[in-house]
Amino acid sequence: MSGICERRVVVVTGAGRGLGRAHALAFAAEGARVVVNDLGVGLDGTPAADSPAGRIVHEIRAAGGEAVAHGGDIATSEGAASLVATALETYGRLDTLVNNAGFLRDRMLVNLGEDDWDAVVRVHLKGHFLTLKHSAAHWRAEAKAGRPPVARVVNTSSGAGLLGSVGQGNYSAAKAGIVALTLVAAAELARYGVQVNAIAPAARTRMTERTFAATMAAPENGFDTMAPGNVSPLVVWLGSAASEGVTGRVFEAEGGRITVMEGWRPGPTLDKAARWSAGEAGEAVRKLLTETTVPGVVYGA
Template identity: 65%
Template sequence: MQDKLCQDRTVIVTGAGRGIGRAHALAFAAAGARVVVNDVGTALDGAATTETPAQQVVDEIVANGGVAVANYDDVADWQGARNLVDQAIVAFGGLDVLVNNAGFVRDRMLVNLSEDEWDAVVRVHLKGHFATMRHAAQYWRAEAKAGRTPQARVINTSSGAGLQGSVGQGNYGAAKAAIAGLTLTAAAEFGRYGVTVNAIAPAARTRMTETVFAETMAAPDAGFDAMAPENISPLVVWLGSAESGNVTGRMFEVEGGKVALAEGWRHGIPVDRGARWNPADLGPVVAELLEKGQVPEPVYGA
């Protein structure tokens, strides 16, 4: 029987009409949460369509005995993000968890990447994370000031493309790297209101990854499907529960049955001259630093 780890918690999942977001919505509902399923129903590249995948996920949750409502707001639109948060509060009396998952890709080598392709991807991923967090945090701050300190959670979605880079995905990788930094800042700022903020870097079979991970997208062997998007959701549900209150400002890599704690930029041991360096003297110093430092993770596709 499914553990009701998030019983009666209200959860927003953005981009929840398909793929990983859909899996999150279904998993939270199975864990007892009331879910706001957000999805504008766009194509892979963000173009408008007439599809309504959010309602399809809501119907599936309700058919399984869960509670959910659909939302079609654009999370990267300031008022749209506010509407999404307000809908959760009005429909279910509050908000406990925000899962930022919405996004799309417009892949191209940097030398060919257009301004519109850059702006569109950065907008939906980075601003889409910020805008929803901003309005949710405003609500949680008001609750804390009123003496009702929440046990609230934010789970953001970064990517290996943001942590290690990815050839042909400069716009997407930059946005995902920025989300990692935004997560650290939000965790430091929101803690006083009873809010934790963490991020995941998932690897699974979705519309966005089918070209990047083409070699691993073959039909799974009988048994465990390591690339199924449903593999990502258990950690996200746990991070959204009351149990995870001592974890914040962290980045988790999730793929198949693997969960890892990613460790980002850290201060290295410096070589200190005690005065301004002469450029001509820095060659051997940099060589020494590189020799002592760890070898970087390879860039995807390099």
């Protein structure tokens, strides 16, 4: 195989199903050697009867590509370190990290248990942090040894992390944290030749099948706008050397649409040059709000 990721070594977490599977297959189709990570758990994070990572590896190899499976828990330091080690021991290098692993435990806030909060934040946010940390340590060492990498990281946020989503306080908070982590990593790792971006995808997967149930009718004109594979071309490009100069960005991807998301930045302001009274502060806020753009609606509101 040949393509824009020819001979690059790409790690994809949560690659056994849905978006991760689509990403792994798309990278392989563009010539990448893929480390397919999947713990093989159910939608709620509990152990499943089988692990799909091996099946995806077989699928890639059957199409003429190169891939190896990794079944470690990337939300532990040991699992994240072994993921990086698998790439290095198998292929001798690591070029791209795609953080995709995650699951849901949806509850309204008053019903959301502490265990459900911890579990979702652990896999989504901590899982992103640990794989990024161990990959970045390798790339920093390479840069300091005079072998500057052309490294890429693609993190997975969500519209829930950008706007919020009713019944998903844990998931929304974790996905918002991933955006902030992306911005920090892009700034810190640029000196080592590492670019870090995030996507907020919308696609039909195990995690979103209830959310997008209304869109699951037969596709019109042969184009299934909610197919996971629609998101993967953007991820592959961001994970390739062709994306040189693009870092610290968040992209929304759905169907045939790509949007550059614009985050927090200063809007209208008033400066009294002295301390406000509570009443004055309230009046100032009311005035400022008349000059702002109305925020996007929280999903499910």
